[in-house]
Amino acid sequence: MDKLKTTVMKTSIKLFPLVLVSTCFFPGCEKENDYDPEITGGFIASYQVAKEDILRCLQYFEENLEGFNASKAVYNFAYNESNTGLEQFALTKVRAVRTQGDTALNPIPVNSNPGRLGCWSYGPDNAYKWVEKQVNEFIAGKGGWLVLNLHGLDDEGWGPVSSQYLSELLKRIIKVEYLDILPAGVVLEKTLV
Numbered sequence: 302m303d304k305l306k307t308t309v310m311k312t313s314i315k316l317f318p319l320v321l322v323s324t325c326f327f328p329g330c331e332k333e334n335d336y337d338p339e340i341t342g343g344f345i346a347s348y349q350v351a352k353e354d355i356l357r358c359l360q361y362f363e364e365n366l367e368g369f370n371a372s373k374a375v376y377n378f379a380y381n382e383s384n385t386g387l388e389q390f391a392l393t394k395v396r397a398v399r400t401q402g403d404t405a406l407n408p409i410p411v412n413s414n415p416g417r418l419g420c421w422s423y424g425p426d427n428a429y430k431w432v433e434k435q436v437n438e439f440i441a442g443k444g445g446w447l448v449l450n451l452h453g454l455d456d457e458g459w460g461p462v463s464s465q466y467l468s469e470l471l472k473r474i475i476k477v478e479y480l481d482i483l484p485a486g487v488v489l490e491k492t493l494v
Contacts (some may be wrong), residue, residue: 352390359394365454366451371395381422381450388417396489398399405435407446409494418485420448424460428453432462436470446488 359371376391381401383391391398392415402419410416423431428451439447453461462470474480481488 304437324433332401345397351387355387355391355394371488375399381420382435392417397485399450402448403448405448406439407448409446410489411445413492416489418446418448420450422450422452422460423454426460427462428460429462429466431460432466432470436474440474440480444479448485 305419325475338378343381355376359374362369362373362374370450371492374395376395376399377385377399377402381399383398383400388400390397395415396413399418399420402417402421404419405421407418420437432451435447435449439445444457452459454467455461455464471482475482
């Protein structure tokens with residue numbers, strides 16, 4: 302794990318211990334008291350602690366976000382890092398999980414079963430060329446559900462895009478008749494009807 306990511310994680314855990322709790326677990330930690338300092342950057346990241354953190358995060362949202370319902374929510378794994386065991390556990394509590402995928406192109410859900418959304422991200426440099434390539438390939442492709450995970454706007458964040466580029470991109474792609482731009486929860490809600 303690179304030094305920057307480790308520094309960001311330490312800062313995130315201090316500032317947002319309940320919101321970014323998923324920074325405490327990694328793919329190399331599959332069971333209780335199982336961690337690898339090379340993977341976790343020195344954090345003790347047990348499987349049991351990770352499960353407790355997921356529950357604490359969902360409880361915090363239930364208590365503090367008006368209208369939040371975990372069973373309809375998408376749990377976004379921080380840094381797009383997860384493992385099968387944690388994904389399966391989270392899916393017993395939420396409608397879907399979003400994490401790193403082999404592809405950012407997902408099938409459009411056809412039922413209300415809990416599911417996994419693969420996504421891609423880019424950084425640390427400006428991501429507009431990468432986003433442009435992903436969107437153009439998606440529009441030229443066979444369809445599905447493209448999930449890109451961006452972390453910054455203008456000159457702030459990891460892999461940012463400019464607000465001007467984002468505005469122009471949105472104006473351009475909303476003109477595509479067969480394309481919807483929706484939050485993940487809204488897409489999933491459509492399958493519950």
